Amino acid sequence: MERAIAYAREHRASFLEELQEWLAIPSVSTLPEHGRDCERAAGWLADRMRRAGLQRAEVVPSRQQHPLVYGEWLGAPGAPTVLVYGHYDVQPADPLELWETPPFQPTVRGDNLYARGASDDKGHVFATLKALESLLATDGLPVNVKVLVEGEEESSGAEIARYVPRHRRRLRADCALVMDSGFVAPGVPSITVGLRGILYTEVEVRGPATDLHSGTFGGAAPNPFHEAIRLLASLRDRRGRIRIPGFYRPVREPSEAERAAWRELPVGEEEFARSIGARGTVGEEGYSLLERLWARPTLEVHGIAGGFTGPGAKTVLPARCVAKVSMRLVPDQNPDRVYRAFERYLLRNVHPAYEVMVRKLHTGRPWMVSPEEPAVQAAARAWSAAYGAPARFVRMGGSVPVVDLFSRVLGQPVVVTGFGLPDDNLHAPNEKVNLPLLWGGVEAVIRFLHEVRALR
C-alpha cells in the first residue's frame, strides 16, 4: 500500500495534465448539442482504464442518450469485491460571462483547479482511477474492483437505471463506493450516510390562445404569469412550510444522536450566509441549518420560461409560461406519491380561467445507511488516515439517485464520500476542485480498498 501511495505522489504532475485533458471535453449531458462530447469523454475514460491495467474496460452504448463506461479487475478470487461509481457528465456552464476562466479550459489558480466538472464529478472519478492505477502499478489490487461510470447523472439518469437491474450478476459486489460527495467543512473529512431524494417537474400554465397586448387586454385577459406566481407562492406558508397536503406525513425526524453530532460540526448560520455571499439564510422555522439542509424537504423554483425577458420593454400578456420546480425529499418520502399530491394540489387550486399541466422530468428516492455498517466504518478509517483528521458521519442535501439504485436493486451497502468542499461551486460558475484534497482522495481510495479486504 505504501508503494502505491508513493507512486501516486510521484505522478501528480502527469496526473494533473491528464485530468485537464479530460475536463476540456464539455460533456454536458442535458444539452443535445454536446452528445458527441459525452461520447468523447466516455471513450477517453475507457481508454485510461485500460492503460491503468483493468482487465476489461468498455464504453457501453446507450439506446437513447449517453453511454456508460464499465471496467473491472477480478484478479483476487476469494477477496471481497467493490463496485465503484462516478459520472463523467457535467452541468451546463451558463451563465458563461460569470466564469473567470472558460469552463472547459481547466486552469490552476493557487491550490485549486477550475473547470466545469472539476469537482462534480470528473475529479472524483479521476482520483479513483489513479488509485487503481497506483495499486496495479505497484503491489496489485487487494480486492476485486468493478467500475461503473455514467453519463446522465446531471440529466435523466435513465441509462444506468435501465442497466443496473439487467446486470445484477455482473455488478454483484460486497459494497459500493460512490465517489460524488465531499467534506462538510474544510478540514473535516466526511462520510455521507444520508441523501435527499428529488422530484423535478415542469409546471405549465396556459391562458389565452396567443400572446396579447397588455394595454388592450389587461384587466380582463388571463395572464399565465399571475396564476403561476399565485400558485407557486401559495405552496409555501409564512413559516416556510410546504402546503401540499400530506407532504410532511412520511418525513422521518433525525435521531437525537444524529442531531447532537450535527451540533458539533463547524457549520453556522452566519458563516453559511457569508460563504454563499447572501445577506442571510431562509427556510423552515424551528429547524437548525443542517436540519434544513439535510433532513427537511424543500421546494425550489429554478426558472420560469415565457413572456418577454429581453432588454427593454414589451407589453405582452403571454399565452403560457413554464416553471421549473423541484423538490428535495427526505426519508421516507416517495417521489411518485409526492408528484401525485403536487399535481393534485395544482389542479384543484388553479383558477378556472387557466389550464395547468404538470410534467415529471425525473425523480430520485431519498436514502440512508447505518454508520455501523462495516464498509462505512472502513471508509471512515481510510478517510481519517488519508486526511489526518477524524472523519465525520454527515448527510448531504443533494441527490445521488444511483445510491438508491445500488442499495435497493443490488442490495449493497453503499459508501458515499469524496473530497468536494462546500465552496466548490457545483452547478455554478467557477466550479473548482482543491488539488491537495484531490491527491488525498487518491490515497484515501487506496486505503479504503485495503480496509475492505476484511469485509468477507
Place this chain on the structure above:
Amino acid sequence: MERAIAYAREHRASFLEELQEWLAIPSVSTLPEHGRDCERAAGWLADRMRRAGLQRAEVVPSRQQHPLVYGEWLGAPGAPTVLVYGHYDVQPADPLELWETPPFQPTVRGDNLYARGASDDKGHVFATLKALESLLATDGLPVNVKVLVEGEEESSGAEIARYVPRHRRRLRADCALVMDSGFVAPGVPSITVGLRGILYTEVEVRGPATDLHSGTFGGAAPNPFHEAIRLLASLRDRRGRIRIPGFYRPVREPSEAERAAWRELPVGEEEFARSIGARGTVGEEGYSLLERLWARPTLEVHGIAGGFTGPGAKTVLPARCVAKVSMRLVPDQNPDRVYRAFERYLLRNVHPAYEVMVRKLHTGRPWMVSPEEPAVQAAARAWSAAYGAPARFVRMGGSVPVVDLFSRVLGQPVVVTGFGLPDDNLHAPNEKVNLPLLWGGVEAVIRFLHEVRALR
C-alpha cells in the same frame, strides 16, 4: 373630396404593394440589432411623403435612438391646421415559431394582410399618407397638415418627448389626429376619448452571490425566485385589487352616462374570453368587462429572467432574477407617484435575506377628452360616413403617451382613432390588418380633413 376618394379606390392594388414593401422592413425599436432597419423605415416614409406631394418631408435624426419623420403641407392659409401622428416602429416579433407566415414577409390571406406592424402602426400611418396623396393628386388639401411620425413608440418614446416641447411653434395646430387605435368591435367605428397610462418597470431580486446547487444549499440559501414570486403575488388581493398603498386613491370613476353607453356596446364577457381563446376572464371584482379594460388600473408581469429555462433539468438556485412588471394607469393616477409607491412597497416588504431593486423603464400618463370637443365630433362624422355605421365614443386600455404630450404640451384637442380590430394580434404573433377597414381608413381621413375645415 369625391375625386380624392375615387383616386384612393383606383389605386388600392399599388397601395397594397407599397405597404408590403414598408412592412418588410423590421423596424423593431426595442432591439439594438434593428437600429438600421428603423432608419430605413424612416427614410422610406419621408421619401413617400415627398412623392405624395407634401411641401416638406424629412428624417429628423435622433441623438440617441431612432429618428422622427416630419412632413408638412401648409398651402391653405387661413384654414385650420391638423397635426397627424403615427409611429413606424414595431414590436419584437418573437416567438417566431407561432407565426403562420414570417412577420416581415407581409402576406395577404382572405381580407387580411399579415405582418408585424400591419395594424400597429404602419397600416395606420400608411392610410393617412395615402389620404393626403389622394387629396393632393386631385382637389388639393382643404386644410394645412403637419405629419409627425416617431420610431420609439414601442420603446422609450424618448425622442418625441424631447422634440415636441422644443418645437411648439412648428407643431402648432388646431387639433391633432392620432392614428393608432381602432374599432371597439367589428362593425363599430369608434373614437377613443380615454387612454390608460403606463408605468413599465424591472424588479430585480438578488440572493446569493453566485448560482448555487439546489441540493447542497436548498432549504437555507435564499432563492430569488421565491422572493420575487412572494412579493409579486402579494401585490394582488383575493378580489383582484392591487395592494400598493394609495394606488386607487386618485382613480376617477367613469360617469354614469359613460357607463350606460358602454353597456350598449356589443362586447360581452364570454365573447371576450372566446375571442382570445381563453377559458374565462379574470380581474377586479365588482367591475364590468369594459370598466376593467378601460377605467381600472392593472398590474401585469410580462416575464421573469434568470435561473434555468432551457430544455431538461438544471438544479440551480439562481443568484438573481429580474421581473418585467408594468401597470396600466387611469385618470388621475400619476405614473411617477405610482412608481415611488411601488418601489416603497417592495423595499418595505422584502425579506432581509434578499435585496430588491426597481428600475423605471418608461411611463405615460393616462388621458381623457370630452366627446363634445368639435374635432372629436368631426372625426365621429367622418368615421360614421366612411364606414356606414354610427361611430361610438369609447376608451382604450392601451397607452399612447404622445396623446398626453400633444394635449398637455401643445394644448391641442386630440382625436384618437383608427381602424384596428380587437383580434388584430397587436404585440403578438400573426398581427394583421383588415384590408377593407384599411381602405375605409383612407376615406375616413379624407372626410375628416374636410370636416375640420370648419374648426376655425
